[in-house]
Amino acid sequence: MRADPVEYECVAPGSLQEVVTLLAAEPGAWVPLAGGTDVMVLYAAGKLAARKFVSIWNLPELRRIVVRPDEIMMGAACTYSSLRQHDLLGREFQMLAAAASWTGGIANQNRGTLGGNIANASPAADSLPALLAYEAELILASVRGDRRISYQSFHQGYKQTTMAPDELIRAVCLPRKFSGYSSYTRKVGARRSQAIAKVCVAALGKCANGVIEDLRVAFGSVAPVPLRLVKLEAALKGREIGRELHDLARKLVAAEIAPITDIRSNLEYRVAVAQNLMAEFLEQLASSESRA
Amino acid sequence: MREPGKASARSPLSFSVNGETRRATAPPMSRLLDVLRDELGLTGTKEGCGEGECGSCAVLMDGLLVNSCLVPVLEAAGTKITTIEGITHDEQWREVQAAFLECGGAQCGICTPGMVLATVELLRKNALPTDEEIREGLAGNLCRCTGYLHIFKAVAKAARRNRAR
Numbered sequence: 001m002r003a004d005p006v007e008y009e010c011v012a013p014g015s016l017q018e019v020v021t022l023l024a025a026e027p028g029a030w031v032p033l034a035g036g037t038d039v040m041v042l043y044a045a046g047k048l049a050a051r052k053f054v055s056i057w058n059l060p061e062l063r064r065i066v067v068r069p070d071e072i073m074m075g076a077a078c079t080y081s082s083l084r085q086h087d088l089l090g091r092e093f094q095m096l097a098a099a100a101s102w103t104g105g106i107a108n109q110n111r112g113t114l115g116g117n118i119a120n121a122s123p124a125a126d127s128l129p130a131l132l133a134y135e136a137e138l139i140l141a142s143v144r145g146d147r148r149i150s151y152q153s154f155h156q157g158y159k160q161t162t163m164a165p166d167e168l169i170r171a172v173c174l175p176r177k178f179s180g181y182s183s184y185t186r187k188v189g190a191r192r193s194q195a196i197a198k199v200c201v202a203a204l205g206k207c208a209n210g211v212i213e214d215l216r217v218a219f220g221s222v223a224p225v226p227l228r229l230v231k232l233e234a235a236l237k238g239r240e241i242g243r244e245l246h247d248l249a250r251k252l253v254a255a256e257i258a259p260i261t262d263i264r265s266n267l268e269y270r271v272a273v274a275q276n277l278m279a280e281f282l283e284q285l286a287s288s289e290s291r292a
Numbered sequence: 293m294r295e296p297g298k299a300s301a302r303s304p305l306s307f308s309v310n311g312e313t314r315r316a317t318a319p320p321m322s323r324l325l326d327v328l329r330d331e332l333g334l335t336g337t338k339e340g341c342g343e344g345e346c347g348s349c350a351v352l353m354d355g356l357l358v359n360s361c362l363v364p365v366l367e368a369a370g371t372k373i374t375t376i377e378g379i380t381h382d383e384q385w386r387e388v389q390a391a392f393l394e395c396g397g398a399q400c401g402i403c404t405p406g407m408v409l410a411t412v413e414l415l416r417k418n419a420l421p422t423d424e425e426i427r428e429g430l431a432g433n434l435c436r437c438t439g440y441l442h443i444f445k446a447v448a449k450a451a452r453r454n455r456a457r
Binding site: 003005006008009010011012033035036037040041043044045053055057058081104105106107108110111192193194 | 318319320321322323326342343344345347350356357358359361362363364366367369410413414428429430431432433434
């Protein structure tokens with residue numbers, strides 16, 4: 001049944017302070033609404049339990065991108081288009097810029113926001129593996145003040161997060177500490193635009209004399225949450241890239257992910273693709289060193 | 293049960309549509325698409341999927357392409373909206389429509405308004421797009437008739453003509 005707009009409230013207070021005050025007044029009752037690219041789909045289909053929405057689309061404090069010597073801080077309501085247009089982001093955080101470019105089409109990139117992607121908490125979300133690989137931190141705002149948390153611990157289970165009902169994602173921070181790393185990101189889906197990933201990956205690595213010095217590997221669409229493969233990372237660190245390591249990496253990928261069969265793909269295919277993506281990353285990592 | 297009368301007080305929203313100030317009395321969560329079509333009578337904007345996948349309902353909001361099925365009308369308050377009706381009367385961009393007609397880029401017509409708006413957004417940012425850039429610019433707009441090639445030709449023709457002006 002299609003939603004009847006008469007049954008819904010939607011307000012746009014115009015300042016972050018007023019928004020968090022409203023969230024605190026009735027915790028859980030108000031749903032923040034940015035560009036609507038997720039919320040309005042469920043709304044129109046009559047599948048939203050919430051009846052109260054507070055627009056954060058026009059809050060200037062959530063739209064800024066601040067570059068500091070040690071980090072880049074993106075307001076949570078920055079759109080994918082604004083991320084794609086940011087020069088420094090495109091240079092230093094190519095995996096996030098790439099993810100922004102393959103999210104939806106242009107119209108959805110003009111409205112969809114980074115904070116919305118995080119709060120919607122889909123395990124298939126395009127930008128979230130990049131945030132895991134870059135070791136993002138989130139700033140959460142509420143009437144109790146801001147708190148800064150590691151993004152890696154944010155997703156606790158399918159669509160479950162550590163955010164309290166009165167909190168709002170204010171900003172996403174990426175540390176500028178990966179300049180010597182080779183990055184690898186890829187989305188496997190039915191078509192390039194407007195498709196949800198069957199599997200997507202974002203990985204960073206550093207290699208010397210054929211040995212992996214450091215790496216970060218994160219996958220989407222392979223578990224109930226966007227997943228960083230911490231066990232695989234620990235096992236591969238310090239090892240020489242070669243046939244043996246490729247075989248080990250394939251085993252570790254299969255052991256650490258937990259994909260499902262659904263409308264977009266099936267479990268077996270997702271495991272095989274994730275293993276192949278991991279292999280491609282290792283090949284790129286090895287060749288990045290020989291080129292350097 | 294809902295408390296009657298509490299939700300969505302119908303304060304009129306105002307925004308500019310195709311250069312004219314318009315008021316709408318729809319509830320704030322109404323889709324911009326429905327307000328344009330049902331309240332303002334601008335039926336050039338089409339509903340395809342209703343979930344942001346097909347681009348048929350695309351309009352420009354403050355100059356940016358958006359799917360109007362995903363915009364609560366409250367967020368359109370105070371903005372400048374351009375629909376296909378506005379493009380028809382625009383000296384510069386009506387040529388895009390003409391190119392679609394000349395190249396066979398329109399068949400059943402449901403996707404055409406969105407395709408034209410996506411083209412306008414693309415050509416504003418990039419006056420002479422490559423074939424690859426045309427495909428990316430229109431990737432959020434689905435067509436089930438043309439097979440797309442005539443549409444891409446129309447965009448290239450509109451770009452050349454626009455540059456020649």
